[in-house]
Amino acid sequence: MANLDYAYRRLVNVLGPERVARAEYDRMVYSHDFASLPKPALIQWRLYPDFVAIPQTTEEVSRLVRLSDETDLPITPRGGGTGLFGGSVPNRGGVLLDLRKMNKILALDPNDRTITVEAGATWHDVEEYALAKGFSLPVVPADAPASTIGGAINSGSVGFGSMRHGSLRDSVVDLEVVLPDGSVIRTGPGLDGSGAFANLTPLFFGAEGTLGIVTKAVLSVLPKPEESKAVAFCFDRPEAGVRFLREIVDAGLSPYHASFLDREHFAFERALRRESPEPAHTVLVSLQGPKDEVAAEEKSLDTVGSSLKAERLGADVASDLWARRHTMYGARRLSRGLVVSHNLVPVDRLEEAVEAAAGLIRRLKLNGAIHAALVDASTASLAPYVLMDDTRPSGGTALGFVKKMGDAALALGGHPMGLGMLMVFNLRRMHGRATGAMGSVKHVFDPKRKINGGKTIEVWTKFNWPLINTIPPGAMAAGLNLAAFLRRIKPTRDRFVRAYGRTGGA
């Protein structure tokens, strides 16, 4: 490995001193993503990058990637840092590329109905731009205000709109990617489908930045809907709320979005915002489309709701819930951290999955809430979250919940979402014998493991010596199982706020 001072000089040559950072505080910001990692993680990983580089063009990204051949420093690309499992956090230091300055919206083509954007633009900004021009994005990730275009593509996100318009993957028409050899490639067949036999876009969707660095994306857009309306229902029992989601599918309805939020979520919200709705098991549905279709679907929802004894909430409550749809994890302010377990489960087993999540929260003596949403007619996302305090020794044990929740999703025919650095042990459990083929993908694109190495298909440690340079997936799983066990034998339940206790939370 080249001398770090030399590497710094070379980086400055490419970007100038103002866009290369090496001060400790600058680097510290990039040593974690949305998830809180317990301090012992520093024993096995170098989470602080050696340098933070802020490129502004594809050409600069390409030069930085080529430079790593010279400096031998690993590269970690990063967008908004909204991931949960360390996918955008270094494991052996190196150069972290913060792509958020590549945030231009380059073109909106009303004829082809596409928008071309740089990868560092946030979904929120792109959506606002499209709406201003009379178009809308088919699918928008849940963390749109901070999530970047490249970040959501790399994490294989699901989002609002997929129930009506198909998956986020299907709305990505083309990508510009800097490959590990520094070359730039367009991955898609183009809108015309002229290269349909050679479409690499799906490989980069969910690749967690391990195959190359996405620098631009062409996304499809739709004409702005004539009408948008949010409706909300509350239920006595969580099973009835979840059943409501299943009935939406069985009735053949195609809302823009439909999600279930349990009572605990609103108890947390109430503790933070007095004006939050009364805690209750709630289903929030967003309808979009022509006025008459929206009205007809609303009527159908009322019929389904009344059959399940649902109480329809006021229009102002529903609108407020919809307006706050991107701020799901305000409860983080109640503790000093929060862990989310993202899973996909079959719609027909969503009731069991919600029950499993509630049972786990209870058994592991956590404070948590459950959020579920329809992704498509067969898939639902289940994203329970639990509060944790990572400044306490027992805080990190909450990660055991994520492991156990993933196990439950797998047992129900679904799977946990996200591998990153922390959840790689799930790869073989999810893909079985196809895991080898996943390894082949990385080998073909990045044989030298330059870009975001040691993630997704394997877990590197910070050490570069044989035997201790990787962590066997089983060891990670065992560690998290131990964390879950420690939670289970913990004598007391977590309680982060009195207000939460007063509202009758778990």
Added chain:
Amino acid sequence: MHDVGFLRDWTFIEEATRVPALAEMVREALVRAVFVRDDRALTREIVETLSRPPAVTVKVKDDGEIRKLVQVVNGEEGASTLGLRAEDFHYFRTALGVGRDREIGLIPRPRTLLTYDWLVPEQRGLQIDFGGYADIEFAERAHRAVAQVGATWKQLYDRALEAGHYAPFVPTVPLDFALGDALWGDAPFASYQWEFHFFVQALRTISSYGHRTRIGFEAVSNHGSGYDLLHAVLPLADEFFIPVAIALRLAPKPAARKTLTYSFDDGAKLVAALDNLSRSGRAVDWIQVADAVAAPMLRPGMAAEAFTAQVMVGGSVSRVTAMEKALDGLLAGFKSKASDVPNPYDGPADAYRKTAERVARGVFVGEVRLPVRALAELQAALKAYAEQTAAKAGLIASARASGTVSAFPVFESARERPRIYELSRGVQQIAKKIPGSVFVSRLSHLWRDDLDYVRRVDLLRRLKLEIDAAHVVQPLVRL
């Protein structure tokens, strides 16, 4: 559009362009010579290679038989494997240079091809006939099915409706396709809103080491589970694995469905109507458009206008009524409308087969994708081209919510390879002249040689060589 040994054909053409005796030939001329078997223009080695069709066709009834076949071609049968795993035995055998001395591969046999088969045959390998492997299982409480690759689309469609589900995708050109034909053939399945791949959740496959390998998840989508191998290889799935079953996402059976048939006497009115619909945010199940030449293939005995658009709407009774009213407004400009004209897909199996046989008499060369606003221009250009070449040309198309159209030109012509090649070139020339339009076929993919595209195919080819290291699944042919 899907492949029939595309990576093998592409690699062969790439390598053949480097043969000194052929170096002077431009790529397109070489593709033509290989496609039409112009042996005078090719070297003796190439002619020999092109003259080795698969030696044996094996009709399989369960995936255990395929695993056995893989073991045979891997040399595990009839040799002592020393108790090694298939991967280790393969390494052992290749390292010691024992066992087979020539790549023998397996290739699935398409039930129905829309266009044409391979350029370079599977070199005396085994062809697998999945005709007897055609079971379909429906999930009990969910709208999903796992269909074996030999099941026909029509079987799935009919049985899904019987079981309370609905397969919203249809073959734009209604031939009697097996579902596997969408993986190794060129079956053009699609719905108004989504391409076929949207409905595929997983593939059950046999790997080149004979293992049962699932790609994707049968009950849920594969978001956030690592590299999306499923959708990356789907158009070429049979060159990476041997697919044996497809897990499909279905929809609930709608309470009511209605086929509405709109006739247009003018192409401009049709395209304005379809464009209008695509901007309205309304979703129908499918829209099939046929011109005056193609319409009698689909609906014989009926007077055909310049264009006929059949639209399927489904949902609750009130939704269907409201949708019909909305469509009447959005598709304004139509000359006549009927709601009693049967569509090609919903009749009994025998009627569908007869339609398929009638349609199959036409010669199809591929798909032209274009903005809906250019559909009439394409049809006029095809008509002019047909007059020049003394062939009758028609058009079957499906409109999409994205404002594009997948159009399949159909010719009344001799089904000979030189003629097919000539027609393919003709359609490509037409597509080139229409802004935003492109011709998609296996030949057009072989003609393409722009750098970005070549790099993408090369990456896929390298991925194939990694995944199919045992060279069992349609091995690439070396010169």
